[in-house]
Amino acid sequence: MLMPEPDQGVIDRRDEICRTLRQLVPADCVIDSRESMRAYDADGLSAYRQLPLAVVLPETVEQIAAVMKWCHQQGIKIVPRGAGTSLSGGALPLADAVLLGLGKFNRILEIDYDNRCVVAQPGVTNLAITKAVEADGFYYAPDPSSQIACSVGGNVAENSGGVHCLKYGLTTNNLLGIELVTIEGEILRLGGKHLDAGDYDLMGVMTGSEGLLGVVSEVTLRILQKPATARALLVGFEDTGDAGTAVGDIIAAGIIPAGMEMMDGLAIQAAEDFANAGYPREASALLIIELDGPEVEVDALIERVEAIVRKAGASSVRVSQSEEERNLFWAGRKSAFPAVGRISPDYLCMDGTIPRRRLPDMMRRMASLSQQYGLRVANVFHAGDGNLHPLILFDANQPGELERAEEFGADILRSCVEMGGVLTGEHGVGVEKRDLMTIQFTEDDLKQQQRLKCAFDPGHLLNPGKMFPQLHRCAELGRLHVHKGKLPHPDLPRF
C-alpha cells in the first residue's frame, strides 16, 4: 500500500510542533513517545501500521479548533480518529501527520425525550447511546457489530449500518445534526433538532466522508421507541437459489423484516461447530429472518413469512418461541467470523454489495473462482440489502497463498461492480479499497468527488491517502487480513 510521501520538513520539526501543540491543549493531552504512540499505530485494518507524528487528545471543541487552525496555517496534516475500529484503514496514521483522537469526547450532553433525540460527544460509543435511554423504552437504531467499542463520531465518518439497517436505515438516516470543525478551525453547526432546512445537505455529505472533510465534534441522534417484541425464523434451504428467491418473495409481499441474514454451507458448518446454535448442518443456505413490532403484527407476519419460505422450497423452518431461542438463532450468525477463523489459519473478509437478484449468479461465480484459485470461501450476507461478506480462507505460511487470496478477493469485488453493485457496503474505502475506486468510478466521477474535497480542505491536509487512488497504484486489493483467527480487536464482535 503506497501512502503519500511523508514531508521530511514536517518530520524534522517534530519537537517544535509538539511544543506548540502543548500550548494549544493541556500538556498531558499530547502524546509523543514512541512507546505510548504504539497504541495508535493502526485501526481495525491492522495489516497496516504507522506511528503518527504525534497524538493529540483535545478535551474541548475550542481545543480541536485551535489545533486544526494552527496545523492548517503550518501546512501540517491531520488524521482524525474515533475508537479506531475501522475495518478499512480510515484512521491509519501518517508519519508526517498529527493524529487527532476524539477519545476524551465521551459525554452524553443531553437526552431529549420531548424531541426524541440525544446530543452526544463524538467519542461516546454507539451502544452507550442505547444504554442511556433503554430504561425509558428508547434505543438508537444503527447497530454496527462493533457497537460496544465504536464511537458515534466514527459512525458518522463511516456511515455505519448494522444488521437492522434494512428496516431502520444507516447512520445517515438517523442523524439530525452535527457540530463540525473545519480544517481552518471554524466551528459550524449543520442540522439540529429541526428536520428540514434550506441549505445544501452538508451533514449528508459529511456522513461517510471518512474524515476527509472535517472533524465532527458533536452529534444529535434520533432515538426510537423500542419495538414491543421481536421474533425470528431460522430457515434452511437445500438450494442457495431458493433462499435468494425467498428473500425477494418476502419483500415483494410487502414485508420489511428488521433483519434478514444469509449464510452458505461452509459458514453454517463452521458456525454450528463453534456456537451449537442448532443450525441445520445439511442445508446449503440458511436464512435468519427477524420481525419486530407490536405483538399481533409480529405474530401475523411470522405466519406469512413461514408460508412464503415453505413455498420457496425451505427444507427446515424453526420459529423462535422465546427471547432465549431468538438469541440462540443469532448466536451462530454473530460468531461466524471467529468460527471461520477456527477452521483456517487466515482469512480475508470482503465487503461488497450486489443487487439481490444477482445472488445466485454471484454464488456460482464465487464457486468457480474458488476452484480456480484453489481456496475455500465461506459466505455471510446481509441478504435483505444485498451486502456480501465473503470470507476467503487461506494459509499465509504457504508461499503464494496470500497473493492468491488477494486476487480472489479483487475478482469478487470486480464481480460486484460488474453485476451492478458497489465496492463497499459498510466497511468504507479507507486505504483498503482506495486503489479499487477506478473499477466503480470513472476519472470524471472521481474528479468531481475530489473537487468537493477541495471545497472543504483545499490543502489536502485532512486524512490524505485515504479514499482516493494515488497516481501510482499498487496491486494490493480490498480486504481485511485476519491471521490465525485473530481480528485486530479480538474482543469485538464482527458480523
Place this chain on the structure above:
Amino acid sequence: MSIRESCRIPTCRGSRAVVVRAGDMTEYQIDNLGQAAEAIRQVTADGQRLELCGAGTKRHLGRIASYDHLLDAGGMSGIIDYQPEELVLTLRAGTPMNVVEDALAGARQMLAFEPPSMTRILGEAQAGVRGTIGGLIATNISGPRRLTAGAARDYLLGFEAVSGRAEPFKAGGKVMKNVTGYDLSKLMCGSFGTLGVMDEITIKTLPAPETSCSLLVGADDFAGAVALIARVFASPHEPGASAILPAAIAAEEGVDSGSPFTAVIRLEGIEASVRDRLGHLQEMTGGDALAEAASVSLWQRIRDVQPLAEKPLDIWKVSCAPADAAKLLDSLDPRLNIRMIADWAGGLLWIASSKAQLGPALRKAVQELDSGFAMLFRDVGVTREKIEPLQPLSGGMYELHKRVKASFDPLGVLNYERMHQGI
C-alpha cells in the same frame, strides 16, 4: 406565450436538442446529458446563465433570479428499471410524478417520504401538468411520513448528472447499502438545480401500508397537543405521522374534537396491527378513531397544505424542534392574524398570513431557538423582493456553500442565486 412560461414536457424529440429562440433568449429542450453539456458549454462561452427546469411546477420556490436562457430537462423522462422485490427504482429525472405513482401503485409500493403535490398552493403551473421526480429531489420536499420514514434525501441512492463544468459524473449506486465515495446524492437533494443537471436517478422504494386510520385527540393548547403526541411517540404503538389542527381548520376538515386544537395521529400497517394499536392508543388518550377513507383524504390535504391554499395568503414553512413550536407560535403578534397547521409532531409549521411582517417575525423567532429555519413557500405578492425566501446562511456556512457550489459550477451557470445570493 413567452419563453419564460413555456417550460413544458415536449412530446417528440430527435437526437439533437431542440433549440427554440425568442428574442435574445434560447430554450434548450434536451433529452440526454450530452445535450445538456453542449447547452452549458454554449451558454458558458457567452458568459451567460441557464435556468434549469423540469415541468416548471416549482419555479416559484426560492429567490427571484433572472437567467439568460432556459434548459428544459423535462424530456429526460421514463422509467428505466423497476425491481419491486429489490426496493429499487431507476428512472430519468424528468419523469412526471403521476407516471412514478402509477408504477409504484402497480406493485403496491410507495415513495416512503410521501411527496406532496404542491401545484395547487404554488399555482401557475399549466393545467394537468404534474411535477417531475427530478424537481421533487431538487427541492427535497417531503410529506407527513417524513417524521418517521425520512425525507426525499433519505431515498436517493444514486444519480448521473452533468455539472456546471459541462462534465458528466455519477455518484452513489443502484443498491441500498453503499458507502463507496462521498454521498453526493444527499447534496443533490435540496440543491435547487444549482449543482448539476440530473438524468438517471435511482430511488429506494418501500411497500405501501395495507391499511391506515387516524386517531383524533383534543388539546386545550398547542403545547398540550405537542406533549400529547410526544407521549404517543414514547409508547410502543408505532405512530407513523402526527399533525395538529387549530379548531377552525379542524372544523372545516370535519374532524373537530371540540377542543381548541386537535391532534391527528396516523397509524399504518397490516389490519390486525392497526386495529390493535388504535385500541391501545384510544385507551391511552381517549381519542376518536377516523376510518381509513376519511383518514387518507385528510392526510392528503395536510400533505399538500390544502387547508391554507384557498385564501390568497403568503405561506411560510417553518421547521423547528417539536417542543419549541409552541414558544415560536406564542411569540408571534396576534395582529399577524395567522392561519396555521402543524405536521411532524409539531416540528413543521405551515403559517399563512396577509401581513408582510410575518416573514421578519418568523426569522426573529427562529433566531431565538437553538435550531430551526423559516422559508417563504408561497408568495402571493411581492414578499420575495423584500426578504430572502430561504433562511440566510451565517458567515462560515455561507463561505462553505460558495465553495461547494464552485466545486460543481464555478461560473454559476446553473440556477445561479436561486437559493442564496452569490450561490
